[in-house]
Each structure stands twice: as structure tokens, then as C-alpha cells.
Amino acid sequence: MNQRSSNLLDEALGLDQVIEPWPLRGRVVAIEDQVETSGSFVLHHLLKCSLSPNSSNVTIFIAFSEPFSHYDRILRKLGCNLVSQRDNSRFFFFDMLKLQCPDGDEGITPEGGLIALYGKIHKTISALPEICWRNVSIIIDDLSLMEVAANGSSDYVLDFLHYCRTLTSEFDCSLITLNHEDIYSSEDRPTFFIQMEYLADILIKAEPLATGLATDVHGQLTVSNKGRNKVSNFHFKVKENVVECFYPGRSRG
């Protein structure tokens, strides 16, 4: 797999040179996609990188959208076995598909909902040996469904994300989230969405091409890395077991 050296996405994220120590540590990464162009492949890619045999990363995956078997199938194609990683305690999967937060303000108690989830994440990290803390990635798929689970209370989700963010400064771990850009209307203020952009140290936008769907190019990615003061933009094509990234006009198709 010599794909690593040529991957523009890795380059933009700073994953191309060293992955130990984890380059995203202490960072918040926000992935935003649209209905025509799913950004979940970025999530899978990051998951694969963090579980690569060259690193000692630990991933905590909070799934609101798909069951474990779904991710297992995809990652297997990418050359990574989630079941064995789970057995090795490098992959923690929190199935939140059925999470339903109690209604109303009185429902926000430590026994249920997102506070308990935060407690679970915190407990998982602090149970790890101290040397692993800075190599932990927390991945949330995805924020819009978390908002649904929280009965549409975006404030509650933001509170939860704030607490997850305190984990990044407390343990120096990283937080990676996926969200959909086009479900927030432009008329009333998409506060939640903008708030996420302020929180993020690295913002990855997946958009369709302005010219519509094409067979050789599936969309474009824009990565703004606030820490390194860098913006990169390139096209991508999602293949069965790899994602190809190339500069506009360089498609090999």
C-alpha cells in the first residue's frame, strides 16, 4: 500500500509524515458534507489511519447513524479488522442508535442521555494507561442524529460537545465529528453549524462539483487547517477499497 505517500488528504491533515505521535492530538476536526456528496469516507479514512499497525492510537467511536457491522464491512475493505481491534482494546464502539434522551430540562440528569455518554467516554479514557491519552481519537457519526436523539435541543448537543472539547485539552486527545451542511436553513441563523466551524481547528468540507455528477470525479474536498494556516482544495474519487485524491484536472479516469 504505497497510497500513503501520494494522498493529498493525508498531506492536508498533516498525516503524511508521522502518525506517531498522532498529528491531530488536541485538535477538533469537523467534517461537513452535503446530501449529494457524503463525507463519511473521510471518517472511515481517519479511522483507518488511527488504527494503522504503525501507531498505538485508540479510537472511541460514537455511532448514531450505523451499526457496528456496517463499519466493520467498510473497514475490512480498507484493510483493517475492527473486531480484532476491538478485542485488543484499541477500538471502543458505543452504539447509540437507540439513544433517546429524556424530554425536557428535568431530563438532563447524570443517569441518562448525553451526560451519561460523556461520563462513559471520560471513564474509558481515564482507564487507559496515561501514555495512551494523547493518542485517543473520539469520533462522532453524526451530529445531526445526535441532535435528534437529544429531542432537537441543539444547546444540549453543544454542551456535550463543549465537554468533549474539554477532554481534548485535558487529555490532549482529538475529537472528530461529521455533520451535514445542507440541513440547516440559511434563513434563520444556522447557529449550531457556525458554532461548530468556530470550534473546529480543522474543517473538512465535502461538496459536489459545481458542474454536477461525474464518473471520474465524485466531488471536491476543502480542508482548512487553522493551526497551520493552510487551505487546500482537491477533487476525489471514492473507490471500492481506496479513496483517490487529485488536483482538479488530474483525474486518471
Added chain:
Amino acid sequence: MAESICRALRDGALEGELAPALTIKDSVASPFALQVFSHVISQLFSSILAGKSQSRGLVVVSFSRSPSFYLDLLKNKGIDVASSNKQIQILDCYSDPLGWKDQLAGSRDFTALSNEALVSSTAIVFREVKHMDKLYNSIIELGKGLVRGGKIRFSIAIDSVDEMLRHAPVSSVARLLSNLRSHDQISSLFWLLHSDLHEARVSAVLEYLSSIVASLEPSHQLANGQRGDLENFKHNSKKGKFHVRFKKRNGRVRVMSEEVQIEQSGINFTSLPPEGAINQGLVPKVQFSLQLSEKERIDKANVVLPFEHQGNGKPIQIYDGRRSLVDSKHERPVAAVENVQTNENCGSGEIIYYRDSDDEMPDSDEDPDDDLDI
């Protein structure tokens, strides 16, 4: 200009006036308010340490960054925080704003990490951000602890008001800020605001409460959805326009602009070339020049208008359009114009006027409107 902000905050409040307050606001297109905020904090704190400012201590209310972020920031600026923790205190509304950790610790095996020694000696965790009254009391208490009573003043930095507005209604946030401004031990205060997270009226409320507003805008406007925007987008990720509006006591307003550049090491302010450059973007593209050059402006100022020489002792002459005041002038108008253009220091200008034709009635004492029937 960034210095004049820092100077205003350093000089503090006058007796019997509200403390100067600064809003630093930005938007997603140019999100550098935190960098400006950090710059102001480190400038103000170093003048506090040097004893040059009215205030003797700084209270940082941190909502969106951890206390160690600010301690590292000051350390990177070469300020020895460990020995100066008598002058800075951080009210930590970041680590556990809603008391979740506290609740979890009570109910199950949840062990919160203990902070580093330095952080715990300068920061105090605040757990009830929904209660603005308690927040006010904690801020004042921390400040008083720093300066130890009397009439000695301290400054306050709030990062950011957005988080406060998420937890409490606008009215109580406004009350908190205006109570702080009118407290007689507060020298100055400043806060950070992401203006696009709120309705326009909320930013307006906060701007009314402040005597200085510093706003960051992208240096290139993005037209939505165009592919060519990428270059502008890249440009905006490093640079921005920085406007500062000072409001004087008497209501006079002064606006200044600068350019900011974000670098790895921090933020740089560069002054824009005067006026022309600022207006350039605003004036639509036309084929003739609407602006005056510096020299044209000086020449224009030198022109003595017909009424200006009256009453300075010379006989009053009213020009009636038929002859020049100085008889020979009309014979060499070209030379006169050249003279104006070549000699920068020429002391006086003149008005050159040709009658178009004899049809034009010369000025006279007759009232041209006397046949008007009103």
C-alpha cells in the same frame, strides 16, 4: 491603532465615568477575534506588570479556552506567570461550566484529573454559568482578592460572550456587563463576540455597552458558491481588515482601519495607506477620478474664495463677471495654471472664470427672483 486600543484600556476609567469597554467581534469569514483578544490580553497584562496601567490586576473569565491556554500564551510572550500570579486570576468557566463533572463524580466512579499546580493556583472553576448574578459576584470577588480592597482598580477580560448568551438571556448578560462597567473598582473590560452566531440586535446591544468596537472583516468579499472563490478564501484565511470605532464621551465617533495578518507566531497589524486605499473598494469603478491627490487637495485649499478676503482691510470688490479683479490675469490663464502645478509652495490659488458668452447676464444687485409671486 491596535496600540490606541491597548492605551485606552491601560489608561482605564476616569473618576465619575464608566470604565472603557471593548468589544472584539468577528465572523466565520474572518475568524481572528481570538488572536486579537490574545494580543490585547498580553499587552494589557504586561503594562499591568510594569505598573504603567491604572489597573493593578487582571481577571480572565474563560469560557471557550482552557486556563492553560492563557497561561501558555503569556508564557510565550515572555511573561513569568508563576511569579506574577498575584496579578492575574482566571475564572474557569471552561472545564465544567454546567457542573456535569461534579454530578458524575457524585454518582459513580468518575475521577477528575487534578490540574497542574500553576493552573490550580491561578484558576478557579466556576460551575453555574446559567446564573449571571453568581457569575458577577465571583468575578468581583476574584478581582477584589487580587487588589485587596480600597480604591485600587482591576481589569476584566471575557472570552467569550457567545457562551454566556447561550446559557442566559440577552437582558441578564447585558445587566452583568453594565454592572461590571459601572463598578467603581473596575478599570477596563473587554470581551470577544462572534457576531454571526446572534441576531443583529444582540450585537447592537453589546456595541451600545462598549466604548470601543473592534471588528474583523474579510479583506476579500466572497461571492457564494463560485469556484473562483478559492483564492480569496485562501487569502482570507491569513489576512483581514480590522476596523476600530472609538466612541467619545460626547458621542463623537472616530473610525480607523488597519490590516491584520495572521502568522504562526501571532498577529501583525499594518496600517493601511491613508483614505484613498480604504475608499477604493467602496467607490464604483468609473472612468474619471473622483478622488483628489494630496497635491490637488493642497491646491484646492489654497484657493481664496471670492468672499474670503472681505473685511481684511482691502477695498471690497465684487466680481461681476466682466473683468478680472486683477486686470492682466485673463491674458495668461495657462501660465497661471502651470504655476499652480509646478510650485508646491505657492501661497495662493485663484479662480479662473470665463464667461461663456454675452448672453450670460452679469451679476448685479438686481434680485433675479423679484418677479416670483409667493
